Amino acid sequence: MSEISSFSNVPEYFGCNVFSDTVMRDRLPKNIYKAVQRTKQFGIALDPAVADVVANAMKDWAVEHGATHYTHWFQPMTGVTAEKHDAFLSPSSHGRVLLEFSGKELVKGEPDASSFPSGGLRATFEARGYTAWDPTSDAFIKDDSLYIPTAFCSYTGEILDKKTPLLRSMNVVSEQALRILRLFGNTHASHVMCTVGAEQEYFLVDKADYDKREDLIITGRTLFGAKPPKGQELEDHYFGNIKQRVSDYMKELDFELWKLGVYSKTKHNEAAPAQHELAPVFTTSNIAADHNQLTMELMKKIARKHGLICLLHEKPFEGINGSGKHNNWSLTSNDGQNLLDPGATPQDNMQFLTFLCAILKGVHEYAPLLRLSAASAGNDHRLGGNEAPPAIVSVFIGSELEAVIEALESGKKYVSNTAEFDIGVDALPNFKKDTTDRNRTSPFAFTGNKFEFRMLGSADSISCTNTILNTIVAEELRQFADELEQAEDFDKALKKLLVRTIREHKQIIFNGNGYSDEWIAEAEKRGLPNLVSTVDCVPLYTRDEYVALFERFKVYSRVEIESRTEILLENYVKVITIEALTMLDMTRKQILPAALRYSKELCDTALVKQQIGLDNALEVGLASRFSALTASISENIQLLDDKVTAAQSISGNEAAAKFCRSDVFSVMQQLRKVVDELETIMPAKDWPMPSYTDLLFNV
Ligand code: ADP
Ligand code: MG
Secondary structure, three states, X not given: OHHHHOOOOHHHHOOOOEEOHHHHHHHOOHHHHHHHHHHHHHOOOOOHHHHHHHHHHHHHHHHHOOOOEEEEEEOEOOOOOEOOEEEOEEEOHHHOEEEOOOHHHHHEEOOEOOOOOOOOOOOHHHOEEEEEEOOOOOEEEEOOEEEEEEXXXXXXXXXXEOHHHHHHHHHHHHHHHHHHHHXXXXXXXXOEEEEEEEEEEEEEEEHHHHOOOHHHHHHOOOOOOOOOOOOOOOOOOOOOOOOHHHHHHHHHHHHHHHHOOOOEEEXXXXXXXXXXXXXXXXXXXXXXXXXXXXXXXXXXXXXXXXXXXEEOOOOOOOOOOOOEEXXXXXXXXXXXXXXXXXXXXXXXXXHHHHHHHHHHHHHHHOHHHHHHOOOOOOHHHOOOOOOOOOOEOOEEOOHHHHHHHHHHHHOOOEEOOOOEEOEOOEOOOOOOHHHHOOOOOOOEEEOOOOEEEOOOEOOOOOHHHHHHXXXXXXXXXXXXXXXXXXXXXXXXXXXXXXXXXXXXXXXXXXXOOOOOHHHHHHHHHHOOOXXXXXXXXXXXXXXHHHHHHHHHOOOOOHHHHHHHHHHHHHHHHHHHHHHHHHHHHHHHHHHHHHHHHHXXXXXXXXXXXXXXXXXXXXXXXXXXXXXXXXXXXXXXXXXXXXXXXXXXXXOOHHHHHHHHHHHHHHHHHHHXXXXXXXXXXXXXXXXXXXXXXXXXXXX
């Protein structure tokens, strides 16, 4: 930490480990720098000679900053990042070495792809894959290596990562949004960017406690744990003052992120004890995705330096709020307009309403896709659990904006608190965040000048969600543009289109309490799907209409979607199986033996008391309760063991996943219930692992 106090000047060290635009401008000949800019903006491939110059400048800069290696950094479908490091070394004569890095090495890498999930896309014998430089995300130095952000593909062209589809989706939404801007008379903008700010929640627990919990070590969440006497009911943690140890951790985390050019901005305590949040300033979505990966990685790594463990699991503790990741999303044209900002003139208002309607229509038509973009075994514990949004996708736009939409639909004037407005003729009042952001239960909320998608779990990569969001919005904008470009009278045609869209899709708007039972019933009436778990939504990925959507824009091919579906389901099966096996191991090796030891102690005491003529009703009563509980545990162990074995013999990921959900998971819950009851009557010193109170209040 002493290092930090010497860095009092943030602007001085912000991004000091990034091969940024400024560094490039300083170090590259003008024509080369311009060529890189063209590659960044228009995706034009770099000339090999130019790539050589860039690579050499990168290498010189990296070596000056202490790097010895370089790595192509990519995001395989594991959801985390992957890297393989090569030294800059190249042998020269007389047993000496040169430091070299060629344009070829910069632009393309060839990692062995056989050990990454491919969902059947690529057999091991044709394992070759390659990584391709993504020049729009800056290279950086970490742990003495130069990290080059890349996309990862198979040699036959199928994508094997989460970044390539995101980059493709960014281009398609840009293209379609530009068509709409042109219709509104904008001739300047040449590009529309998707901007994203991902708020990241996490827990910190003491490492010494963590080390004693097999479940946390292996699965990232507690599989057992009786409810602590105090949870979050006093609401004293949210925005509460930050403990010194946590504050030191946050400081170092910010410092390391800033050096990597990550705009970490806000930090605070979250609703649950031991829970915290970090929010960055938004940036272009592929960079936001890279930065979020870096953030999660550094969160974990730096915690260990402070004797802490950072838990990114979506639900580390039952009965305590889990952790999410809010994906704030908007579209911004390169002439500086946030397209989701209502704007100040009637013209801007109409343009905003056009984008708003396209989004409403997209979310309504493709709700299951958004839902499945946040699906995982871990996140199943949150969605629908009265802490995170429900599993039903709906859109919150606030009552004022809803009134505007209604006025537009009915052709009447919009009446606000202050005045009457004729939509399309008068300038509407600005819908500030404080009048739009009161609902925290909505999965997709308009918050003044952006939408906030709140379904994602804390451990998720944001790439899939943004790929889907960009693609569905592109599709709706395409349909709008197709219709409007043909129109003889643009204003008339636009109004007609918007009115029709509102009429057909306003069922997706819901401004009420998403946690209420009435909403579940109401949503069903409206025909909005309630896809409760991963196994309910992931198989829908391959619906023909979704495949057609992705193929139209060349974001995914059918086989690519099929492979992603398989990976998601297979992952679900693996996670549940690992959790079940961990439960069995802990129960057999730690919990049951501890219970039996203590129950022997009780029986011994009861016996002695009987011999000397004392009343032993307490010991006998307790001992028989232990007998009943341990017998029930033993039965559930057997049952769970059988279910896991049965699951392993099922062929096909979808069938196996469904069985895991219906059979394995339910027995896990049953076993947990009995063990948690046992914990409440065992002496603390005899319980073989730290309790919820230890974990949640020890830091
Ligand atoms: P909260 O949702 O916790 O109330 P804020 O509204 O302040 O917090 O911001 C949440 C996140 O939204 C931040 O990461 C911020 O950078 C991001 N954000 C703000 N404007 C945009 C935008 N135009 N596009 C994408 N993200 C944005
Ligand atoms: Mg938020």
